Amino acid sequence: MSTATAIIRAGAAIPCRPWTRHVLARADWTAMTQALAGQPALALVALWADPSEAHALFLDEADGAVLVASTAIVEGGYPALSPHRPGAAWYERMIRDLWGHAALGGTDDRAWLDHGRWPHSHPLAARPGPMGPAPEPPEFLPVEGEDLHQIPLGPIYAGITEPGHFRLTCQGETVVRLEVRLGYAHKGTLALMRGKTPRTAARFAARLSGDSTVAHAIAFARATEAALGVDAPPRAATLRAVMAEIERIANHLGDVGAICNAAGFAFAPARFGWHREAMRRAAAAAFGHRLMMDAVVPGGVVADLAPGGPDAIAAALATLERELPELVRVYDNHASLIDRMVGTGILAADLAQRFAAGGYVGRASGRAFDARRLPGYPPYGSLEVAVPVLQGGDVDARLRIRLAEIAESIRLLRVLLDTLPAGTLTVSLPMGSGEGIGCAEGFRGDIWHWLRLDNGQIANAFLRDPSWAQWPLLEAAVEGSIVADVPLCEKSFNCSCSGVDL
C-alpha cells in the first residue's frame, strides 16, 4: 500500500506557493485517509474548505515537508479524516456549518459554530441555505457512571475572559469529562474577507485573535506575498520579528501571572503584570500601538521604528532581565505553589503528537515543533532560535516553557535590533491572481493562513489559529483532575475562543 504522502504527491498539482496543492480524486482521497493510520508522523495541521473543495494541510514530522491535499465536494460531501486523525473532528463540524459540506463517515456531526441564530445557514456556500433549526439546548456527549453531576460554566464567566461554554461532568470532586462548546465569538470573519484587497483583508486577519495580532498579520502577509510571488524587504522582515518577539514576551508574562493567580498566588500577577505593561508601552513607543495592531501589512510594515523605539525596548528588556531570575526563584521556593502546578493537568506526549500541538502546549509534552525553525521564514534562518522542550506535560512544564521562551525572546530581540538591515519598508503588490500559504510562530504556536487571490481580491481564505489543536487537548488534560484545578489547566493552555470561532 502506498503511503499517504505518496498518494498526495501523485495528485494533480495546482500552483500554490510555497507548497504545491494536490487535487485528489475521490478514490485517492479515500485511500489517503486510510493510509494515514499507517503514517503517524504525518500530522494534520489544518482542514478547511471553499465552495467546491475540501483542503487538508499536513506536516511530515519526520522530514518537515508540508503537504497540501484537496478533493472535490461530490454530492455535498467528502470522505472524513476524523476516524484517522481525531483532531479533524472540530474542523469537520466547522466546515459543515460554514460551507455545508458533510464529512462522510466522520466521528461527530453535531453543529458547532452555527447556534441557529444566523439569518441563513452555510454562509460561505455558493448558495447559503435557509436559517438552520435552533440547536438549543446543545447536545453534549453522553457520560455513563454513577453519582455524576454536571457543572455548566459560561459563556459569560466570572473574570475577564473570552466567551466559551465549559460543561464539566464530575463524580464528587473529580472531573470525569470536560466538553467545550464554542462558536459564541463567531464574527463571520472569512466572509468579510472575501472580495477585499489583501491590504483591507489584513485588518480582519489582525483581529482573528487580538493577543496574536502580530503573528496572524505576519502569516497573512506571508500568504499574500507567496501568492503574488514577492518578498517583503529585509528591513520589514526584521521589524516584523521584533514585533512578534515583543508580542510573545508580553503574552507569556501575562500567562505566567494568570496561571499563578489561578493558584491564588497574587504576587506573581502583580510583578509579571508590571513587566507586561512595560513591554506594551515599549511597543507603543516603538510602533505607535500597544498591541502593534495593523503594523504588519501585506508587502511589509506600515512604518519604521519610531526614533525612541529601540531605547524603549532595550530599557523594558533590561528591567525584565534583571528581575526575571528573582521571580523564577520566588516560584521555585513556594512549595505550596509548586504543589498545585506539578503533576496537574498532564497532557501525554502521544496525544500532543497526534494532535500536532504547537507552542508551549506541544513543547511541554515533548513536541519540539517551532515554525521559526521549520519550515522557517526570514529573518529567523540565521538566528538559531533555541526551542525549549520538556517532557512533564503538566501545568508546571507549560509555565516553565514560557519562562524559557521569554529569556530566548529577550536574546533574539537584542540581536534583531543590533542587526536591523537598512532599506525600504514595503514592496508594492501586483494586482495578480494566485494561491499562497503563510505560516508564523505566534506565542501560542504555529499559525497557518491560506488564501486564493482573484485579480487582486480575496476569493477564499482560511486562517488557522494554534488553538484548533489545543482546545481538544485541554479537554483531555483536565480529565481526572479535581474541579479546583480546572482554572489552572485552562490558564496554562490559554486557548483562544475568537481564534477558532472565526
Next chain:
Amino acid sequence: MVWRRVFRTLRDGPAAEPAAKLGEAAVRALAEQLDAAAQTRLGRSLSIRHVNSGSCNGCELEIHALHSIVYDLERFGLRFVASPRHADVLLVTGPLTRNLREALLHTWTATPDPKWVVAMGDCATDGGVFKGSYAIEAGAGGIAAAVPVDLKIPGCPPTPAQLLNGLRALLEANAR
C-alpha cells in the same frame, strides 16, 4: 524574595502611577444623564462586571492591563466583581455576535437598577470592522442593538488610560 519586594515597595512607594486630570466637559455631560436615584445609591464607588459579546480578545488584554498594579484601580473606587448581581456597571466588549445576544440580555437583566452600560472598543461602539457581518446583530450597530448604552469608549482597543478616564468620568458624574 517576596518580602524583599514588599519592603522595597514600602520604602519607594507603590508601582501605581499618579492619576491624570479628567476632562470637565465629559464629566458634566455624563452627570446630566444620571438620574437622582442613581446618584444617591451608587455613591463614590463602582462595581464593574466585564461582559464579552464576541470580542477578538484585544480589548480584554487592555482590561487586564488596567487591572495591574500600574493603574491600581481600587484607589479610585473602581473594582471588578464576579457577578452581574453585584455590579453597577457592565463593561461590554465585542461587536455583539448573534450567538451572544441572549447571554448579554440575561446578564443585563441580572444586573440590578440603577446600572450603567459602557461600550468598550470600536466593536462594542458600532460593530467596528465587523459591521455588516451576517454573524453580528444588525440595527444600531454594536451592543446598542440589544441594550441601552450610557458611555462609549472607542478605540481598537482603547488604551488602559482611555478606559480609566472613561470609568473615572462615570464615577465623578455619579457623585455630583
